[in-house]
Every structure is written in structure tokens, then in C-alpha cells.
Amino acid sequence: MAQYTPPLRDMQFVLHELLNVVDELKQLPAHADVDADTINAVLEEGGKFASQVIAPLNQIGDQEGCKLDKATHEVTTAKGFKEAYLQYVEGGWPALSCDPAFGGQGLPHVVNQCMYEMMNSANQAWTMYPGLSHGAYEALHAHGTDEQKKLYLPKLTSGQWTGTMCLTEPHCGTDLGLLRTKAEPQADGTYKITGNKIFISAGEHDMSENIVHLVLARLPDAPQGSKGISLFVVPKYNVTPEGKIGSRNGIYCGGLEHKMGIHGNATAQMVLDGAVGTLVGEPNKGLAAMFVMMNAARLGVGMQGLGLTEVAYQNAVAYAKDRIQMRSLSGVKAADKPADPIIVHPDVRKMLLTARAYAEGGRALSIWTTLLLDKELSSEDEDERKDAADLVALLTPIVKAFLTDNAWISTSHCMQVFGGHGYIAEWGMEQFVRDARINMIYEGTNTIQSLDLLGRKVLADNGAKLKKFGKIVRDFVEEEGTNEAMQEFVNPLAELGEKVTKLTTEIGMKAFQNPDEVGAAAVDYLRVCGHLVFGYFWARMAKIALAKVDGGDPFYKAKLHTARFYFAKLLPETATLIRTARAGAKPMMDVEESLF
Amino acid sequence: MAQYTPPLRDMQFVLHELLNVVDELKQLPAHADVDADTINAVLEEGGKFASQVIAPLNQIGDQEGCKLDKATHEVTTAKGFKEAYLQYVEGGWPALSCDPAFGGQGLPHVVNQCMYEMMNSANQAWTMYPGLSHGAYEALHAHGTDEQKKLYLPKLTSGQWTGTMCLTEPHCGTDLGLLRTKAEPQADGTYKITGNKIFISAGEHDMSENIVHLVLARLPDAPQGSKGISLFVVPKYNVTPEGKIGSRNGIYCGGLEHKMGIHGNATAQMVLDGAVGTLVGEPNKGLAAMFVMMNAARLGVGMQGLGLTEVAYQNAVAYAKDRIQMRSLSGVKAADKPADPIIVHPDVRKMLLTARAYAEGGRALSIWTTLLLDKELSSEDEDERKDAADLVALLTPIVKAFLTDNAWISTSHCMQVFGGHGYIAEWGMEQFVRDARINMIYEGTNTIQSLDLLGRKVLADNGAKLKKFGKIVRDFVEEEGTNEAMQEFVNPLAELGEKVTKLTTEIGMKAFQNPDEVGAAAVDYLRVCGHLVFGYFWARMAKIALAKVDGGDPFYKAKLHTARFYFAKLLPETATLIRTARAGAKPMMDVEESLF
Incomplete structure (x- = not known):
């Protein structure tokens, strides 16, 4: 069975070292009293719930599924699911980021988001029960009448109802x-x-x-x-x-x-x-009201992708260190054993580091996006609310589609590390792949996300939202302009930023002539933007790691290696994506329907 | 449930128009009397068996699986599997390409290969029973004693035993x-x-x-x-x-x-x-003897990938023409309906054409490889046998890994075309994806294939085998040098050919210093080579289509469109692969094991 250890250290790195969330939250009256200790303690407890209570039910849920009694229309969930949910309710977890007016704890979304990453690593199918509830809570909180709020929100907040x-x-x-x-x-x-x-x-x-x-x-x-x-x-x-x-x-x-x-x-x-x-x-x-729920749900689906990427990575690393098979091409590494552990093989490492770079990049992006959501919802400054809202709107389809596509790639890689054992249910790896597949489909397919990004979020306002993000990247690049050690990170980032600007303009021009050009380029375009955002965060994380790596904490050494891996092996995907995006609609749309 | 129509027209195109197999086989005494009518008749009957007998059992097999009686150690296969196998035996199908000395029909492997593509489209799990038998037949035929051959080969040929x-x-x-x-x-x-x-x-x-x-x-x-x-x-x-x-x-x-x-x-x-x-x-x-079986099995696994790519494509096209949802971005296409069929959307077409280009390219490559295998086994000319053997050795890991990786991509795309319905067992699409996943693992993982290609097949003989294939490509490019209409195909092909040469030399040089450079580059390298082979065949197929497209047969029009799609949207993947291959081993191997 798969194992799971909450990645608390990396979450704390993103929250406190990369994003300084406590300082940011201090600017928001609703969250001004949240300190780092509180956040860390909540996540530590949440991690225990995820790893100890619902992770052991993940495979059971996969094997037992749900049973419908056709006579009563009642559904029975897998063994232990109900008991775990009662424990979740008793722990007050549903209330974490809910409005204190209805019994909520009023913690920022950013904390809830981390909790959801961990729960999705542990058991995505189980986590969807409280996840959907939270979406219903959000929609009623935003659009319900006072009567509806009074009737439903306390029960959704406590988790008594879903x-x-x-x-x-x-x-x-x-x-x-x-x-x-x-x-x-x-x-x-x-x-x-x-x-x-x-x-x-x-x-x-x-x-x-x-x-x-x-x-x-x-x-x-x-x-x-x-x-x-x-x-x-x-x-x-x-x-x-x-x-x-x-x-x-x-x-x-x-x-x-x-x-x-x-x-x-x-x-x-x-x-x-x-x-x-x-x-x-x-x-x-109704559609507009539903979209409140849908946008929250899309960020939630991104967390499902992230959670699966992380847990698949952890298990694949453990297996790669344990499983011995063949010798290293560059000479025997474990002379005391009849073969070397497979982690000596470059391609095994490539698969592992792909998952790791996508997990850690995804964590940075999603926590940042949720912090922006907290600002959008709670800032007292109208401009700040607007800026935050614009960025959240821009980033939401990227979080949803990029993180779930990456999870599909990563879980499949991590399963491959297990060889034939990955294909067998016993180890739990193939379940991660099967579970990961839905995340590319529901809450708007990833194609729909890409059309939302390119059509509605970028082209519809002539790139205004994109420019806001572009400025953040440019400021960082300029800031690091004279920092020799950072050139290996900021140069490719700056280059990609320029290419995105050019590509956006080019697609925009073509779309004037033929709107199908948007549909033809959108999926490639979203992945290019995903890499721009990841490139930005990996460069920023590398900066922190460079400053601290000499202190001896291996965490920063690993972070720096993963950043280098990301720039060497993953970001270059944009070379192809930009080419294929530019190849336009003709190769698809010239084909008469009858020829398919 | 999924549907399947044997792609006889495209097989005939590859066999007779692209590869002129009958003329080629005439040079081989063992197959000199095989004519096109015979081949076509066999494939037509084989297609009926695949589509009418085993395709309807595919979903049943998935749902029922196999049952072991722990007391007797006997296994019961899914309903209908045994009866279909008896029909297969009665039809004489196991004997198709077996040695007449043991009751075989002595047809060339190239016909058997087409039969296997169709059977794998219809039901990969079922097809593995006769597929494994055929491997055992090959190993005993090559290495068995006379006594063993006498005892086992007739029964394996008839199919009475597996x-x-x-x-x-x-x-x-x-x-x-x-x-x-x-x-x-x-x-x-x-x-x-x-x-x-x-x-x-x-x-x-x-x-x-x-x-x-x-x-x-x-x-x-x-x-x-x-x-x-x-x-x-x-x-x-x-x-x-x-x-x-x-x-x-x-x-x-x-x-x-x-x-x-x-x-x-x-x-x-x-x-x-x-x-x-x-x-x-x-x-x-024993390992050398087993490798006879293994090499045949690797080509067979490629056919599994090809078969799944084809059947997934067919079902996704049918759904995309039938399912109405949203309007085309470039204006209403089906005014009489409340929405347009989803095949109007560029990204849906992109997913479909990806599967189609991979299926048709894979068919060309695999049939060619098997024709070379027939030459290797049956030519009377030693040089020809050697040349054919070299090319088969070079192409086998590409057929295995490239076709099965492409099947993973394609079946996932085709499933995505169905939206939420793709994730549901009912439609059969998610089964294709699950079935496709094993093909990247067994008979040597795709990483092992890539090491076999780059290490053993390319670098070990200083690129001699690769140069043989390179010459075929170069001759074709030169031949078409003055053909204006072919420039859009031969130019990128020629360019990729040069890049492969450079990349091979570069990796070879680096590998002298550090053998891990082979392991670091191999997977990317194999896909680059896969695209070189596909590029070559798509250019050749485009040439035939260009010559015949004015005759009015829509087949050639479709072929030309798919060729253009391939060069515009799929071959550019090499831009990234070459970059990441060149990025080398450092990003993986610099990381101390304890940092994972």
C-alpha cells in the first residue's frame, strides 16, 4: 500500500520563506492576528488527519467503491469512510476557512488550501465529499438569501450536512x-x-x-x-x-x-x-452564481492534481531507493548488493525529479493564488482587491489545467519507476494515475480552461491581466539583473516572458481574422503560461536556496538542484509548444469533416 | 460499448502503394507466390474475426477478469473467451505465418502483423493468449531440439496448445x-x-x-x-x-x-x-535463446499500441461527429441543431488528428519493419539479410517504445474527446487507456528500449546501423530535391536528419567521458528517432497522396491533410527533445541520493 508523509517543511518554506504570508495577511483585518505558529500547528494536525485517518482508506475506497440500494436509493460508502468523516467533523476541519458569523474559524483560504493538498494526497475520492460541500457553502455564502444562509451555512460549516x-x-x-x-x-x-x-x-x-x-x-x-x-x-x-x-x-x-x-x-x-x-x-x-462555486472548485481540482503528484513522488522515491536492479552505467554503486538501487539510473531520476519539480512548483503557485484570493476577498484597499482579483482570474485556469496535466504526467512517471509492480493494484501507484485522470476533465475540461485563459482572461482585455503578471516577472528579472549566481535562472525566465508577449500578440492578431485561431492555440498557450509562472517561482525559490545553501540544511541544496532540473529539463517544453501554437488552426480546420 | 472497423483500406495503402510488399516478397523464395489478392482476402477475413468475434468480448473481459480456483489451480477466463479461441483455432489463424514443416501456412510475417494490429484493436487482453503462444513457437523453432520441435511445434501451430x-x-x-x-x-x-x-x-x-x-x-x-x-x-x-x-x-x-x-x-x-x-x-x-522470443514480442507490443491508437481514434471521431455541445468560435455550423457537433472545435480535431497521425505513421513503420523481418529470415542474399537484420535491430526498440508511448498519448486524447463520458466504463474509452499503459512497461520498459537503441544499436557500432537508415532518408530527400510540392515535407525531414546525426555524435562524445550520459539522453533520443522515421514515412505517404489526390478519392485528400498535421503539430516535439537530450546527465546525477 502507498505511504504518505505530509510535506510540512516544503509548505512552510512556501508560506513563510517564499511568500511571507503572515506579513501579507497582517494587511488584511480579517486575518491580521494569524501567526506562523498557528498556521504551522493547524497544518501539522491536518497532516496527521490526512496521513493517519484517510490515507489508509484510499485503497479500500478504490476496491470497494460505493453501493447503491436501488430500493431505498441510499448509497453506502466504503468501509471507514463515514467514521473518518465523523472524525473530520469532530475535529472542526470543515469550518477552517468559513465565516465566523456562521460558526467558521475564519482562517485564511491559504491555510485551507494546504489542508486540501494533504487530504488529496491521502485520499482524493474521500476528500471530494467535504470539497464539494465547501463549494456549496461558498455559493450560498455569496448568493443565498439571509434565510438560506441561516438554514444552511451553519450546518455546512460544521460539516453536519454536506x-x-x-x-x-x-x-x-x-x-x-x-x-x-x-x-x-x-x-x-x-x-x-x-x-x-x-x-x-x-x-x-x-x-x-x-x-x-x-x-x-x-x-x-x-x-x-x-x-x-x-x-x-x-x-x-x-x-x-x-x-x-x-x-x-x-x-x-x-x-x-x-x-x-x-x-x-x-x-x-x-x-x-x-x-x-x-x-x-x-x-x-444561475450560471453566474454557480461560477462562484466553480472558480473555487477549479482551484480545488488543481489541489487534487498537486496532491497526487506529491504522493506519487514520495512512493516512487522510496521504491527507487529500495529496489535493486542492474548496475549503474557509470560503475557499481552498491558493491555489497547483487545490483544497484534503481535510483542510480539517470532516467529513473528524471522521472522522479519531474514529479518533484511539478509538485513543488505547483505548491508555490497554488499557495500564492490562494493568498491572492484572500486579498481579493478581504483587503480593505479597492485597488489591491482589483489587482488580486485580476491575478486570481488569470491564474485559476492555469492552476486547474497545468497542475492536473502535470499530475497525469507525474503519476504516470512515478508508476513507471515501479516497472511491472506499478501496474499492479497492490502498490497503489496505478490508482494514482486513474484518479488523476478525472482532474483533467471535470469542472471544465482542460481545453475549456485554456479557452478561458486565452479568450476570456487574456485577449478579452487586451492582455491587461497578463501584463500585471508580466510586470511582476519583469521586476524580479530586473532586480536580479546584476546577481551573477541568478543568471542561469533569470535569463531563461526573461526570454520566455518576451516570447509569451510576442506569442500573445501574434495569436491576438490572427484571432481578429479567424476566431478558430484561439481554439487552435489555447491548449499550447496555457502550458506556455504555466511554465512562465513556474519559471518565475522556481527562480524565486532558487534565490532563497542560493542564499541559504551554505548553512548546511540539505533542504536548500535539494531545492537548488530541483530548480536547475526544472530549467534544464521541463521548461524547454515551451520550445515545442510555441512552435505548435504558432502553427495555427489550418492543419486542423482545413480538413473537411467527412475526411475524419 | 466501443465499435471497431478494420482499417483495411489504409493497410492496403501501406502494403501495396507505399511498400509494394508483393514485389518485395517475390524476391524471397519462401513467399514468392504470395499475391495481393491473397493478402487482402486474409486481412478481410481476419478483420471479420477481430471485429465480430473478439471485439464484442473486450468489455466483458475487462469487467469479469479471470478467476482462479485456489483448490485446483485452474483459471477460468471471461465468458466467451474460450469459445472465441476455439473459433480462432478452427479458422487456422495461429498457423498463419508458421513453418509449413509443422503445419503452418507459411505466409510472411507482414500479414500476421496486420492481423495482430486488428486483434489488438479489438481485444488486447484476449489477443495476448495467442500472441504469447506465437512467441513460444518462435523460440522453440529457433532453438529447440528436433524432438522438442516434433512434440511442440505442431500443437502450437494449430493452436491446440498455447x-x-x-x-x-x-x-x-x-x-x-x-x-x-x-x-x-x-x-x-x-x-x-x-x-x-x-x-x-x-x-x-x-x-x-x-x-x-x-x-x-x-x-x-x-x-x-x-x-x-x-x-x-x-x-x-x-x-x-x-x-x-x-x-x-x-x-x-x-x-x-x-x-x-x-x-x-x-x-x-x-x-x-x-x-x-x-x-x-x-x-x-538461455537469455540469448529467450531474446528470439523477446524481439518478436517487442514488435508485438508495438502492435498492441498501434491497435489501441486506431480503435480509440475511430470511437472518438464517431463521438465527436455525434455529440453536440457549444457553437463553433468561427460561427454556427449546424444551424438546425441547438449546438454544433464538437468536431467543429480546433482542439478536438487536434486530439483526433494526433491519434490518426500516430496510428497511420505507426502502421507504415511496423509493416515496413516486419517486411524487413521477412527479408532477414527468408532472403537468399546474405547482404540483404544482414542489411535487413540491422534495420530490424535498430527499429525494434522504436516500434516498441514510440508506438506504445504514442498510444498512451492518443488513447488519453481520444478519451478526453468524450469529456466526462470518457471517464465512465460504459463507453469503453477509459479501458483503452488502462490497457495501453502496460505496453510501456512489459517486454522491457520503454526506458530499457531507449537504452537498447542508443547504447547497443547506435553507439555500440559507431552508428553503422543508424547510417543505413540515414542513407534511406537522404536518398529520398535528394530524390525529391526538385519537387516543389514536396518541399514542405522533405525540408523538415532533412533538417531533422541532420540534427539526429549531430545529436548522436554529441552524445557519443559525452558518453566517452561519462556513460551516464547515455542513460540521461536515451528516452529523449528514442523519441527523436521515432519522429525521424515517422517523418520519413509521412513524407513518402504525402508523395503518393499528392500524385493521386486529384483523382477524387477522398482517401488521398485525408492522407495529405494528416501528413501536413503531422509536420505542423507533432514533429516539432523534437525541438524540445533535442534540447532536453543535450541538457545531459548533470541535472539528474548531481543530486545526492539522500536529497531525494
Whole structure:
């Protein structure tokens, strides 16, 4: 079975040495009293929960999956899942970054994000239950009526109830404008909702007393398409005005999907048969309200990718040090053994360091993005809120798509380190790969993320948001301009920055003539931007490591090596990506449909 | 469930228009009478078997897997597997390319290879049963005594009996020098063999009367390491001198592995408890004898990758034409529908065309390699045999690793085209991805393939074999030097050819100083060479298509588009690979082991 050790040291490095989060948070009245000790203590406890409580359930969840009783429509989760959830609730973990007005602990998102990385390393399928709940909390917190907040937020905050997002229908996933679920207004102000939803993660289970579904549906007179969609809260059990559990509502699980991975999470087909719901936000503006949830969820999916990358790396390193096989090409290394440990082989190291560089780069990027989210939500300065919001908007599709694509690459590499043993369920490596695959699909496929980045976040404002990030990179490059030791890092970073600027302009010009040029370049473009962000953080991390490496702490030595590896072996992917992005739409769009 | 249509038209294009196999085979006395009609008729019938008999069992095999009765050690395969195998035997398919001296049909390997592509598209797990048998046939045919040939080859040729390769042990896969299974000579000239083998594909099942295991083991006085390994034939049931089935031998299945994919194939732990075997080939030279089998198996694994790439492509195209979702960025395409079919989106096409270009390029390469194998085995001209053998040696690791890496990329892309539906077992797409993953691991991991290519096949003879292939490319480039229409293809091909030469020299020089430079560059190097070979074939295919495209057959139009796509979007991967190969061993090997 796979093992997991929370990477507390590296989290502390990013939080305190790279990003100085405590100083940053001091500027935000809501978090001004958060100190480093608090953060570290929370993460240490959180790490224990992840590694000791839910990590041991990961393989069980994969093997047992979830079971639906077709007669009662009730779903039983894998052995131990419910008990772990009760422990999670007792520990107060759901409340970590929730609003104190509803029982939350009010800690910054940045702490919660680290907690989620660890939980996803330990058990992604399990973590999706509280993860979805938190999304429902965010949407109701942002758009719910006072009555809805009063009824639902305390229970979601305590974790007594969980939540879901009910968007997808059999004929529509990406294109929610096509959705057909109907909401009929009732005399008492509620709505009766009827329709079929599919792919509802955590849609039904036995872990909480009630499940708060957030459901997209159409009002009778709604305009066609995406401008006619409204958001409703539809609890599994109706809730009395006093907040007590009432009668069973007409929303139930009609089936569970058999999936490639995340078997421990119930992916439910939900049938709404005149289910009673109340409107969240304004009529026909449900998509916008849902996007509050969706943006949080996208950062959350990035954490799933990061978590899997980290845990796959840890296990592959342990195996590579232990497994002996063949001799090093450059001479015997372990003369006392019949063969050398496979970590002596350059390609094994290349696979390991790829995962490591992607994990540590991803950690820096995602913690920074979440710190910006805390500023966007809590800063008292309007300009700072705007700047932070712009950067979060720009970075969110990168966190989602780049980190999950990297996780696919990394988990597959780490599995490869195990040779044939990687393909066998016993070791747990192939589960990481299967679990990692969904993260490239849900909450908007990675192609959709790339269109969001290039189309909406970059080209739509003529690159204004991108320039904000570009300035941060340029300032850093200039700052290090005379630092000889930093040239190996800042030179390729500066070069890539210039190439991104040129590439953006070029695609923008071509897109004027033919909008398909955006669709043709977007996926390559997102990965180029991902490397720009990673290049920036690896250069900054290298700077810190250079300053401290002589102190003898091997952590900084390792950091410096990984930075060098990143620039030598991973960032050069941009050479191809820029070429293929520039090759444009013609090679795809010239082909008549009938020729496929 | 996934669908499959044998790509007969494209196979015929490669066989008859690209490679003129009939003319080539005419030079080989053993195959001089094979005509195009025969080949086409065999492939048409073979395609029916693949698509109608075993394709419908692919998902069943995945869901049911294999069952071991621990009391009897007997394994039951999934519903329909045995019946399909009996049909395969009745159709005479196992005999296709076998020696007529033992009941074979004596057709060239090139026909058999096409048959295997189709069977692997239809059902890789099922196809491994006859595939492994054929490997056992090859090893016994090459190294068996007359007695062994007489006893085993007719039954392996007819398919009444199947075969396996028993190499791996719990502590050794890649490094067979470590193996421990022991063979004790007996007074009657047989050996009693004792040990534990794992990961034995098709190791136990209910499909044939007997199973002929080829087992690597050590004689009592054998030298240590890989020079002390001998090969034995160890049947499940002992065989009487008359070739009849005798008593049960002491080799049995002790367990079945739970795997990521290929569930329909029994991956057996085999216990040898004084099993009776006879020596194949010379004592202590078992590895060399096994490599006959292994080389054939490596080409076979390439076919597994190719087969999965093709079938994944076909299903993704059908879905992309059918599924409507969003509007084209360049304006509504299907005004009569509420959304456009997703094939209008550039990135969907990019994913599809990637799979298509890899499938068609892979088909050209693998059929050519197998034609060379026929020459190596059957030419009367010694020089021709030598040239063919050199090219087969050079190309085998490329076929194995490049085609299976491409299959991993392609099946994942094709699954992505399905969005959330791709992650669900129902559609069959995620099974292709899971099945594809093993092909990068077994029969020598793809890293091992790359070391074989760069170390043994290229650097060990100072690039002599590579130069043979280089000359073929250069001759073609020069031939097309004045053909204006071909410049878009031959220019990048010529450029890549020069870069490969330079890169090879550079790595060779560095390797003198530090052998780890080979291990550091090998994986990137193999993909660069893969693109050189693909570039060569795509240019040649484009030439044929250019000459015929005005005739109105859309096949040539599609071929030309795919060639252009390949050069615009896939071959540029070499820009990165060459950079990372050149970055060398330092970024990996500078890192002390304790820092991982």
C-alpha cells in the first residue's frame, strides 16, 4: 500500500520563506492576528488527519467503491469512510476557512488550501465529499438569501450536512445552455424541480445527515440558452423553518457510474421528481452564481492534481531507493548488493525529479493564488482587491489545467519507476494515475480552461491581466539583473516572458481574422503560461536556496538542484509548444469533416 | 460499448502503394507466390474475426477478469473467451505465418502483423493468449531440439496448445541476471525445476488443452548473473513421446494479479515445484535463446499500441461527429441543431488528428519493419539479410517504445474527446487507456528500449546501423530535391536528419567521458528517432497522396491533410527533445541520493 508523509517543511518554506504570508495577511483585518505558529500547528494536525485517518482508506475506497440500494436509493460508502468523516467533523476541519458569523474559524483560504493538498494526497475520492460541500457553502455564502444562509451555512460549516453541485445532464456538460431541468414556481415561493442530472460527485452517500444540492434549472418563462438558467438549493431532506430535518425531498440517486478511478466517491445520477427547492440569487442568473462555486472548485481540482503528484513522488522515491536492479552505467554503486538501487539510473531520476519539480512548483503557485484570493476577498484597499482579483482570474485556469496535466504526467512517471509492480493494484501507484485522470476533465475540461485563459482572461482585455503578471516577472528579472549566481535562472525566465508577449500578440492578431485561431492555440498557450509562472517561482525559490545553501540544511541544496532540473529539463517544453501554437488552426480546420 | 472497423483500406495503402510488399516478397523464395489478392482476402477475413468475434468480448473481459480456483489451480477466463479461441483455432489463424514443416501456412510475417494490429484493436487482453503462444513457437523453432520441435511445434501451430514466457521473479524483472529458479538435472536427461515466477501473461487459463511454458532457470553449477541462465520448456501437462497429454506437471498458478488493465488476460504467479522440463538450446545461453522470443514480442507490443491508437481514434471521431455541445468560435455550423457537433472545435480535431497521425505513421513503420523481418529470415542474399537484420535491430526498440508511448498519448486524447463520458466504463474509452499503459512497461520498459537503441544499436557500432537508415532518408530527400510540392515535407525531414546525426555524435562524445550520459539522453533520443522515421514515412505517404489526390478519392485528400498535421503539430516535439537530450546527465546525477 502507498505511504504518505505530509510535506510540512516544503509548505512552510512556501508560506513563510517564499511568500511571507503572515506579513501579507497582517494587511488584511480579517486575518491580521494569524501567526506562523498557528498556521504551522493547524497544518501539522491536518497532516496527521490526512496521513493517519484517510490515507489508509484510499485503497479500500478504490476496491470497494460505493453501493447503491436501488430500493431505498441510499448509497453506502466504503468501509471507514463515514467514521473518518465523523472524525473530520469532530475535529472542526470543515469550518477552517468559513465565516465566523456562521460558526467558521475564519482562517485564511491559504491555510485551507494546504489542508486540501494533504487530504488529496491521502485520499482524493474521500476528500471530494467535504470539497464539494465547501463549494456549496461558498455559493450560498455569496448568493443565498439571509434565510438560506441561516438554514444552511451553519450546518455546512460544521460539516453536519454536506453539499453538491448539480449541473451536468446527459446531453450537456460543457454547454450548460442546453440544460432541460425545469423549475415550476409554487404559491409558497418555493419551486418544484424536475429533471435528470448525471455525474454528480458526492451526490448521495451515508456520511452526513443531509445533503444540500445546488441545482441548475430553468424557470418556465426562461430565455433559451445560458441566459435562462437559475440556481436552486434543493436539500435531500426538506428543512423546517427551525433548521431541523423534515420530510424526504423528491431528489434521489437513480444510479452510480462505474468509473476509471475515484471509486470511493459516489458519482450519482440524480433524479429530480418535483423536488422542492428555493431560488439562489436572481432568476436566470444561475450560471453566474454557480461560477462562484466553480472558480473555487477549479482551484480545488488543481489541489487534487498537486496532491497526487506529491504522493506519487514520495512512493516512487522510496521504491527507487529500495529496489535493486542492474548496475549503474557509470560503475557499481552498491558493491555489497547483487545490483544497484534503481535510483542510480539517470532516467529513473528524471522521472522522479519531474514529479518533484511539478509538485513543488505547483505548491508555490497554488499557495500564492490562494493568498491572492484572500486579498481579493478581504483587503480593505479597492485597488489591491482589483489587482488580486485580476491575478486570481488569470491564474485559476492555469492552476486547474497545468497542475492536473502535470499530475497525469507525474503519476504516470512515478508508476513507471515501479516497472511491472506499478501496474499492479497492490502498490497503489496505478490508482494514482486513474484518479488523476478525472482532474483533467471535470469542472471544465482542460481545453475549456485554456479557452478561458486565452479568450476570456487574456485577449478579452487586451492582455491587461497578463501584463500585471508580466510586470511582476519583469521586476524580479530586473532586480536580479546584476546577481551573477541568478543568471542561469533569470535569463531563461526573461526570454520566455518576451516570447509569451510576442506569442500573445501574434495569436491576438490572427484571432481578429479567424476566431478558430484561439481554439487552435489555447491548449499550447496555457502550458506556455504555466511554465512562465513556474519559471518565475522556481527562480524565486532558487534565490532563497542560493542564499541559504551554505548553512548546511540539505533542504536548500535539494531545492537548488530541483530548480536547475526544472530549467534544464521541463521548461524547454515551451520550445515545442510555441512552435505548435504558432502553427495555427489550418492543419486542423482545413480538413473537411467527412475526411475524419 | 466501443465499435471497431478494420482499417483495411489504409493497410492496403501501406502494403501495396507505399511498400509494394508483393514485389518485395517475390524476391524471397519462401513467399514468392504470395499475391495481393491473397493478402487482402486474409486481412478481410481476419478483420471479420477481430471485429465480430473478439471485439464484442473486450468489455466483458475487462469487467469479469479471470478467476482462479485456489483448490485446483485452474483459471477460468471471461465468458466467451474460450469459445472465441476455439473459433480462432478452427479458422487456422495461429498457423498463419508458421513453418509449413509443422503445419503452418507459411505466409510472411507482414500479414500476421496486420492481423495482430486488428486483434489488438479489438481485444488486447484476449489477443495476448495467442500472441504469447506465437512467441513460444518462435523460440522453440529457433532453438529447440528436433524432438522438442516434433512434440511442440505442431500443437502450437494449430493452436491446440498455447505457450508462455516465464522470466520475471518477484525480485527481478529488468535484471534477469538476478533470477533464482533452479533446474536440477535428472538421470533421464530432463530437469526438475523449482522456483517462483510472477507476471506471467496467459500463464494459466481454460482456453487450450495444454500450456507450454518457456522458463528461465539456473543449472546447479551455473555462473552468477546473466551468463548462468538456461532456457527450459516446461509443459503444464507432461507430453508422452507420442505427443499425447500425460500427467500433470509440477507447475501451477499460485495467484492472479489485480491490474490496472488487460483484466481479460490472466497475469499469473507461477509456482514451479520440481516441474519437469527439458533444456532448450545450450546450457547457460538461455537469455540469448529467450531474446528470439523477446524481439518478436517487442514488435508485438508495438502492435498492441498501434491497435489501441486506431480503435480509440475511430470511437472518438464517431463521438465527436455525434455529440453536440457549444457553437463553433468561427460561427454556427449546424444551424438546425441547438449546438454544433464538437468536431467543429480546433482542439478536438487536434486530439483526433494526433491519434490518426500516430496510428497511420505507426502502421507504415511496423509493416515496413516486419517486411524487413521477412527479408532477414527468408532472403537468399546474405547482404540483404544482414542489411535487413540491422534495420530490424535498430527499429525494434522504436516500434516498441514510440508506438506504445504514442498510444498512451492518443488513447488519453481520444478519451478526453468524450469529456466526462470518457471517464465512465460504459463507453469503453477509459479501458483503452488502462490497457495501453502496460505496453510501456512489459517486454522491457520503454526506458530499457531507449537504452537498447542508443547504447547497443547506435553507439555500440559507431552508428553503422543508424547510417543505413540515414542513407534511406537522404536518398529520398535528394530524390525529391526538385519537387516543389514536396518541399514542405522533405525540408523538415532533412533538417531533422541532420540534427539526429549531430545529436548522436554529441552524445557519443559525452558518453566517452561519462556513460551516464547515455542513460540521461536515451528516452529523449528514442523519441527523436521515432519522429525521424515517422517523418520519413509521412513524407513518402504525402508523395503518393499528392500524385493521386486529384483523382477524387477522398482517401488521398485525408492522407495529405494528416501528413501536413503531422509536420505542423507533432514533429516539432523534437525541438524540445533535442534540447532536453543535450541538457545531459548533470541535472539528474548531481543530486545526492539522500536529497531525494
